[in-house]
Amino acid sequence: MKDDALRLHGDRFWISPYVFSCVVALEEKGLAYEYVPVALDQRAQKSADYARRSVTGRVPCLEHGAFSLAESQAIVEYLDDAFADTARAMPTNIQHRARARQIMAWIRSDLMPIREERSTTTMFYERAKSPLSDKGVEHATKLCAVADAVISDPGQYLFGAFSVADADLSFMLHRLILNGEAVPARVKAWAEFVWKRPSVQKFVAVKRDPYVEY
Ligand SMILES: N[C@@H](CCC(=O)N[C@@H](CS)C(=O)NCC(=O)O)C(=O)O
Numbered sequence: 001m002k003d004d005a006l007r008l009h010g011d012r013f014w015i016s017p018y019v020f021s022c023v024v025a026l027e028e029k030g031l032a033y034e035y036v037p038v039a040l041d042q043r044a045q046k047s048a049d050y051a052r053r054s055v056t057g058r059v060p061c062l063e064h065g066a067f068s069l070a071e072s073q074a075i076v077e078y079l080d081d082a083f084a085d086t087a088r089a090m091p092t093n094i095q096h097r098a099r100a101r102q103i104m105a106w107i108r109s110d111l112m113p114i115r116e117e118r119s120t121t122t123m124f125y126e127r128a129k130s131p132l133s134d135k136g137v138e139h140a141t142k143l144c145a146v147a148d149a150v151i152s153d154p155g156q157y158l159f160g161a162f163s164v165a166d167a168d169l170s171f172m173l174h175r176l177i178l179n180g181e182a183v184p185a186r187v188k189a190w191a192e193f194v195w196k197r198p199s200v201q202k203f204v205a206v207k208r209d210p211y212v213e214y
Contacts, residue, residue, distance in 0.1 A: 007063040007146035009054070012037035013211055015120040017171055018072035019060040019164045025076045027199035041214035048122045051077075073104055091159040100158070100165035103150065107168050113139045116200050118175035124204075125211045128179045140176055140183075147173060152184040154189035162197060170194035198205070 009153060010019035026033050038044050038059050054061040054070040061070040064082065069075055076089050091097045107170050113135040122128040132140060147169060150158055157166045173191035176183050183191070194200065 003065045005065065006031055007034045007036050008039050009036045009050070009059055009061040009063070010134075011059050012041075012209060013121075013124070014037050014203060014206050014208055015124055015211075016059055017120060017168070018058075018108075019172055021072045021168055022060045022062065022075045022079075022165050024197075024199045025079050025164050025205045027202050028089055028162070028164075029079060029083055029086040031079070031083060031086065041212045064113075073101070073108070088161070089164045091161065091163050093159065096159040096163075099150075100163050103146075103165045104168050106146070107172050109111045110132050111139050111143055111172065114143060114172070114175055118179050118181070120175070121211060122146075123174060123178050124208060132181065140181060143172060143176070145183055147190070148184060150189065151190045153192055154186050157194070162194075167197070167200050170200065 006026070008019070008022055011017060023035075038050065040059065044050060045054070049060070051057045051181070052061065056070050058070055058107045060072055060075060061068055061077045062078065064078075067079055071194060080089050091100050113133065117130075117132055117136045117168070118128055150169070152158075158169070170191045171182060173187065174195060177188060177191060188194065195204070
């Protein structure tokens, strides 16, 4: 491999929200990279080679020459640091960047009922068959309230220029939108505005292999 080549190891069905963030960052930055599909359904992430490379044995994992790094948020921020002369994946303003990190960390650590009941397979393969549970509704309401609080205009990104925080929040809202759940009009309009971004569509519209349950 060329010394400074970029390779993103991501799930082979393109359903990981964490891989999504990294694809968006790479696309926004206009960096050439190879997507290396990892067969999680065949436990390929457990191979000795992948475990050594990623340290934690999860996707995504970015290879940059001899260096490799897992954890989506670490990858996004590494790309901004390592390729400082390309478009930013995170906001440049310190307080905006801090708020973007808050939103991204919250999306990664809360809202479990939505992640379980409206898994990403229901976004890209078969839609959910059962209604949200009470807990699911409670968390959907919380998600929409937080989104409403941070969106200033449904036709504008959260921090002026687009950032991966926009993509991540829109992705979480699309678990509801694509499954026909009620989302306030203003929040839905914003999420759909972000969804059109070419870097987001690069992941959303990819041609996927038939899904195999794992
Ligand atoms: N906090 C991690 C989460 C990564 C993660 O949960 N990846 C899942 C796929 S969505 C995975 O690798 N699962 C396989 C495993 O843990 O063995 C990140 O942000 O990258």
